[in-house]
Amino acid sequence: MKQSERFAAAAAGTGADRPPVGAWIHFGSALWSAEHAAAAHLRFYAEYDWDYIKVMNDYRFAVPAGLTEITEPGQLARVGAEAVAHPEFDVQLDVLRRIRTAAPDAAVIDTVFSPLQTVVRSLGDSVIPHLRESPELAHQLLDAVTSRLEEYVARSGEVGVDGLFLAVTGAATDASSWGLSPAEFSAWVAPYDRRVLRAAAGVTRIIHAHGDGLNPGLLADYPAEVLSWSPAASDLAVGELYAGTGRVPMLGLDEVSSLYWPPSRVRQSVFAARAEAEDRLILAPGCTLHSDTPPAVLRALRASVEPVPSLV
Template identity: 50%
Template sequence: MNDITKRERFLAAARGEQVDRPPVGAWVHFGTAMADPSLAATLHLAFLASYDWDYLKVMHDFRLPTPQDGDLRERLEAFGTLGTEWASFDRQRAVLRAIREAEPDVAIVETLFSPFQTTVRSFGQDVVDIFEDDPDLANRVLGRVADLLARYAAELPSLGVDGLFLALTGASSDMSSFALDASAHRTWIGPHERTVLDAAKGLVRIGHLHGNDLNLDLYADHAFEVTSWSDVSSSPSIAEVLAQGRVPMLGLDELASTYLAADDVHQQVLHARRAAGDRIIVAPNCTLHSDTNPEVFTALRSSVEVAL
């Protein structure tokens, strides 16, 4: 395939097509939750320029505004009703527009957290106990958050965005799911995740399954084309993801990556590429630490140039 752009390579790979080589990218949190959007855009563009990624997964670290009056339950009841939520999305829109203007040929993937995770990130983990005690409250709150995220997700193509990376929690056995059981996911977590994914139809939808020992049955009705997860700590296998008709997005163990040697990075990625028959989007299995050795990023980028 000659003269293929980075964007075309990513989109073809996300459809499961064989391309000249797998697309590759990585991401870190830049600590810009309180920064001006121009700074967030500049940091993303510098990261892209430093490592020549095929796709840029843009971090969305601007939190939704939270009500300040009342106790936590009262604040949750008012979450998503302030009328100022779009100011947060406006900041991220500015980041995305600046990146697309500067880089017309790179694939852009926006990041969102599930309605449940968005709420936990805004208020802290104490909301989990309240939601467990009152599933009706959980559905009211998460339903409003899902509607906000879905409206935003539906706008992403107009901003030049190619994909949506939705971080999903609540279906694993470790504390990333706050010890919730499967019934909680079925009744007041999963339905609102599906609302956001359904609104993103037409984008490359990437379901990031976060945590260890995942209950994959809980994602059977979730609409996404690409699966991101850590096959080091959980099923499914790469072969099982391919059998589901989804494209695997992984390759580098994020927990062990901070000080890996280049050869180790190459071996990890080559193992994933071989298991997938090179029908893969190469990526870290989850967010890399911002203090990761730059040589790890360089090795990740060069790993897709190595012949199988």
């Protein structure tokens, strides 16, 4: 099967010839041109012969000039009112076009961050107390940011991406969720995430549930075909999740511990995931790999989907 066909078949649960495999790291490309960012992705793809290219999005959502953090609630209204034109979207679209053209057989997956996470990535987590203080302004801001993301996702579909990887924070209990309660998640995160996912209808939609102590029930009504999470940070059982939700799991490699694993440990991890999912999965790290992950680990991940050569 062609790489993009293999990815689509696995994501739809219709039977790929083998699980598609890929991995991703942050290249530190926030200040790079589209040409340089695309080149880094393409080199990583070619070096390891991945089936899919998860295109990182290290560019930040533009905020009003001179505003680097929220210090009083009124600034939320300013960010929302000025959330109109964002040049970083154009740069990311250029990255995607370059990758799509240079790698026609690969599945190309764009990365988008949850609207609330998009705000935090640009202004810091000190914004959270101000959202609590001014819920009306919070919703105005999140609505404005979501509208821009909906427009962007529609444009990325026109570029020819195969999937959308929506990074979701707030559904867990560790520090990455900023202390959000289930009620706050249901108010500030889920409704806006669902809008972004609906805007991506027509491509494979992947939810990446980030953090330790994940509460999968908070994501139950998200319109998505694939669920990515870190088994190292959650006790979710792969087989039970697939049976209960129909979502294809995207996992296989511990993104933290594998930094120090020998290739044999990588193979053990992947074979265990494949067995538990009965090969109905997309092989991937549970989250972003450390940028210093050894090439031997990445090569072992790629090789773990190939038949063992006969010794006869």
